[in-house]
Structure formats: C-alpha cells, structure tokens
Amino acid sequence: MSTSVDSAAQPSHPESAHPRVGPPSLRRRLATLMYEGVLLFGVVFLAGYLFSTLTQQRNGLVHHNWLAAWVGLVVGVYFVWFWTHGGQTLPMKTWRLRLVAARDGGRVSVARAALRYVLSWLWFLPPLALHPLLRLTVPQTLVVAGIWFVFYAGLGRIGAGRQFLHDRLGGTKIVAVER
Numbered sequence: 001m002s003t004s005v006d007s008a009a010q011p012s013h014p015e016s017a018h019p020r021v022g023p024p025s026l027r028r029r030l031a032t033l034m035y036e037g038v039l040l041f042g043v044v045f046l047a048g049y050l051f052s053t054l055t056q057q058r059n060g061l062v063h064h065n066w067l068a069a070w071v072g073l074v075v076g077v078y079f080v081w082f083w084t085h086g087g088q089t090l091p092m093k094t095w096r097l098r099l100v101a102a103r104d105g106g107r108v109s110v111a112r113a114a115l116r117y118v119l120s121w122l123w124f125l126p127p128l129a130l131h132p133l134l135r136l137t138v139p140q141t142l143v144v145a146g147i148w149f150v151f152y153a154g155l156g157r158i159g160a161g162r163q164f165l166h167d168r169l170g171g172t173k174i175v176a177v178e179r
Contacts (some may be wrong), residue, residue, distance in 0.1 A: 101173075
C-alpha cells in the first residue's frame with residue numbers, strides 16, 4: 001500500500017518536477033533578456049563566421065542582406081529549439097523562468113514558438129523602422145529606441161498575467177519556477 005502512495009507522489013512527467021509559482025517580476029525578465037544577449041553574441045559570431053567561410057565573403061558589404069537573413073534564421077532556430085525542448089534557454093534556467101502555452105500551461109508547439117520569435121522582434125523593429133522613414137540620425141534613433149524599449153517593457157507590467165505583448169499575441173506566457 002505504501003508503494004502506491006509513494007508512486008502517486010512522484011511526478012508523472014518532467015514539467016511537473018518544476019512547480020510554477022506565477023508570473024515573474026519585470027526585473028527577472030529583463031535580466032534574462034540581458035543575459036540572453038550575451039549568449040547570443042557567441043551564437044551570432046559563429047553563424048557569421050560560418051556564413052563568411054562558406055560564401056568566401058571578403059567584404060562586409062558583399063552579401064550583407066543574405067548574412068542578416070542567415071543570422072536571423074540561426075537565432076530563430078536557437079530560440080524555437082530551446083522553447084520547444086523544455087521551455088527554457090540557459091538564461092531562463094538561470095533566472096528560473098519557463099515558456100509555456102498560455103492556454104493550458106503545457107509545452108509550446110514549434111509553430112507557436114516560431115510565431116513568438118517573429119513577434120518578439122517588436123522589441124526592436126518599430127524604432128528601427130523609423131530611422132529611414134523619418135531620416136533620423138543615429139543618436140535620434142537611439143533615443144527613440146530607448147523610449148520604445150521602456151514603453152514596451154512597461155507593457156509587461158500591465159494586462160493579463162503581466163506578460164509582454166509578443167507573449168499575449170503569440171499565445172504563450174513566461175512563468176517563474178521554483179528551484
């Protein structure tokens with residue numbers, strides 16, 4: 001009889017081994033974002049090195065659009081793979097965050113993770129799109145980008161479950177997990 005009680009107390013799948021404790025603070029999510037940027041430096045460096053080696057690129061202006069598309073694809077594969085295989089990148093594990101489906105709290109599908117990746121460009125593209133449209137200087141673009149960053153991060157403090165806009169639109173959410 002004690003064996004059945006012991007086995008009932010055991011988690012049935014790996015996700016239940018990390019109980020969710022609710023939405024994380026904005027500070028934790030932004031710290032994770034900064035850590036992610038540090039790791040992505042290495043991912044982007046290796047992707048760029050591989051591209052330039054395979055295409056025999058000798059000048060940064062040659063094939064620069066293809067290089068940008070390649071790096072975007074590599075970064076997308078990086079995120080989609082980690083989000084669909086456990087819901088955590090290394091920075092998310094460090095800060096004890098997990099990406100889950102908003103509907104049921106389960107694993108995120110490849111399609112939903114890819115949609116979240118595309119939508120996450122909302123952090124950067126709106127202010128960068130204004131640069132050529134309004135003929136802004138680089139310092140002006142940086143100011144606009146800073147204002148947008150603060151505004152977008154502020155959106156994560158309000159609304160349903162304190163989630164960022166790309167999570168709300170993509171049907172995902174970031175949750176905090178216990179150690």
